[in-house]
Amino acid sequence: MNKTTLQVEPGKQELFIYREFEAPRDLVFKAFTDPKLLAQWMNPCNMSLHIDQYESVDGGAYHFTHTDPMGGKHLFRGVMHEVNAPERLIRTFEYLNLPERGHVVLDILSLESLPGKRTRLTIQSIFRSIADRDGMVQAGMENGVTESHALLDELLAKLTARNMAIPAV
Amino acid sequence: MQIRRDVFQAIADPIRRDIIGLVARQSMNLNSIAENFEVSRPAISQHIKVLTECGLVSIRRQGRERYCEARLAPLADVAEWMEPFRQMWDRQFTALDQLLDRLKSEQTTKNNKNKKP
Numbered sequence: 001m002n003k004t005t006l007q008v009e010p011g012k013q014e015l016f017i018y019r020e021f022e023a024p025r026d027l028v029f030k031a032f033t034d035p036k037l038l039a040q041w042m043n044p045c046n047m048s049l050h051i052d053q054y055e056s057v058d059g060g061a062y063h064f065t066h067t068d069p070m071g072g073k074h075l076f077r078g079v080m081h082e083v084n085a086p087e088r089l090i091r092t093f094e095y096l097n098l099p100e101r102g103h104v105v106l107d108i109l110s111l112e113s114l115p116g117k118r119t120r121l122t123i124q125s126i127f128r129s130i131a132d133r134d135g136m137v138q139a140g141m142e143n144g145v146t147e148s149h150a151l152l153d154e155l156l157a158k159l160t161a162r163n164m165a166i167p168a169v
Numbered sequence: 170m171q172i173r174r175d176v177f178q179a180i181a182d183p184i185r186r187d188i189i190g191l192v193a194r195q196s197m198n199l200n201s202i203a204e205n206f207e208v209s210r211p212a213i214s215q216h217i218k219v220l221t222e223c224g225l226v227s228i229r230r231q232g233r234e235r236y237c238e239a240r241l242a243p244l245a246d247v248a249e250w251m252e253p254f255r256q257m258w259d260r261q262f263t264a265l266d267q268l269l270d271r272l273k274s275e276q277t278t279k280n281n282k283n284k285k286p
Contacts, residue, residue, distance in 0.1 A: 001266070004259040008251050011181035019262050023269035031265055031272070041264035044257045134177075137254045 008137060013130055015137065017123040025111045025119045029086035032109060047074070056083050062091070078104075087111050093125075103132050176243040179223035184208065185216050189225055193239040196229065202237060 007016035021028050031037045035054035043049050047066040054062045058080065066074040075096035082090040089109040094101070106126040111119055127133040180186050184206060191197060191205060203213045217237055220226035224243050229236045 001263070004255055004262050006251055006255045006258075010177055010186075010247075017258055019258075021262075021266065021269055023273055027269055027272055027276075028265075031268055037268060037272075040268050041261055043264060044261055137251055139254070 008133075011130060013128070013133055014124060014126045015133055017121075017125070019121045020114065021119045021121065022117075023119060024117045025113045026086040028111055028119045028121065029089075032089060033083060033085070056080060056089075058083055078107075103128060105132070105136070174219075174222045176223055176225065176246050179220055179225045180244075180247065182216065182219075184213075185220055188213070188216055188220060188237075189239055189241075192226060192237045193241060196236040196238045198234050198236050 002020045002022070005018045007018070031041065033056035035051045035056075038054065039049055039051055044066070047068050050065045050067070052063040052065060054060075054064070060080040060083070061077070062080065063075075063077040066076070068074065077094055077096060078092040080089070080091045082088060084090075087110065089107075091107050091109075093105040093107050094103065105128075108124045108126075110122045110124075112122070114120055125133075125136075127136065180189070187206070188202060191202060199210070199214060199217065202217070203210045206213060217226060217228075220237075221228060225240055226237050227240055229238055
């Protein structure tokens with residue numbers, strides 16, 4: 001199965017999410033822009049999703065609600081800056097449950113065609129501050145479960161940079 | 170202002186990340202480390218001080234020399250910190266994989282039989 005990888009460099013206001021799919025690019029793009037399709041997969045942590053509005057056009061607005069298993073409602077909204085089928089989607093993203101407004105994120109989704117009718121997705125999320133970014137990643141901790149240390153391998157590989165083995169600690 | 174001293178602070182600076190990479194391969198003294206960078210020796214010394222305070226580097230004295238050794242265990246904190254966020258996306262993308270499979274087979278059926286499944 002294709003692996004989801006993160007690039008969250010310390011001290012930066014951005015993060016990257018990478019994933020490859022066994023489907024052609026136009027299909028993946030559709031799954032991100034057609035609200036009926038989006039509703040079938042955008043469901044983190046056993047939440048139920050209600051899409052109130054989702055206009056996949058330049059300048060279009062979107063608004064959706066995740067309901068957690070305890071009944072808590074999580075509101076999200078944003079604006080589509082650019083819907084450029086089938087290669088790019090640029091949107092703002094804001095979690096409305098935060099104590100104050102204005103902690104908006106700029107998401108740039110890029111789809112690249114790969115041989116064999118495969119597609120590589122890159123999501124670049126740019127935050128207003130390092131604290132905003134770290135808070136978003138931290139929220140994953142509060143919602144999710146902790147397992148696997150696979151990411152450590154990636155981090156260590158990046159730290160050594162010169163392909164040298166790190167001795168066991 | 171409280172100065173943050175943890176693994177995140179340690180690896181926030183690219184020079185400090187490179188220093189960790191260097192001493193992870195072999196223990197080095199300050200001069201040998203400094204030779205690898207364009208910045209001044211006192212600056213390197215300061216970075217090493219931060220790294221020791223964050224627990225990623227320890228100093229071993231051998232005769233008159235002081236060697237820096239890597240302590241990599243705290244890096245696991247960073248990986249663990251990101252992992253739930255990664256898994257949240259991974260679960261959604263796994264659901265998306267299934268949807269895409271379904272869409273692909275629907276397309277194939279449509280193309281082959283020219284009707285909806």
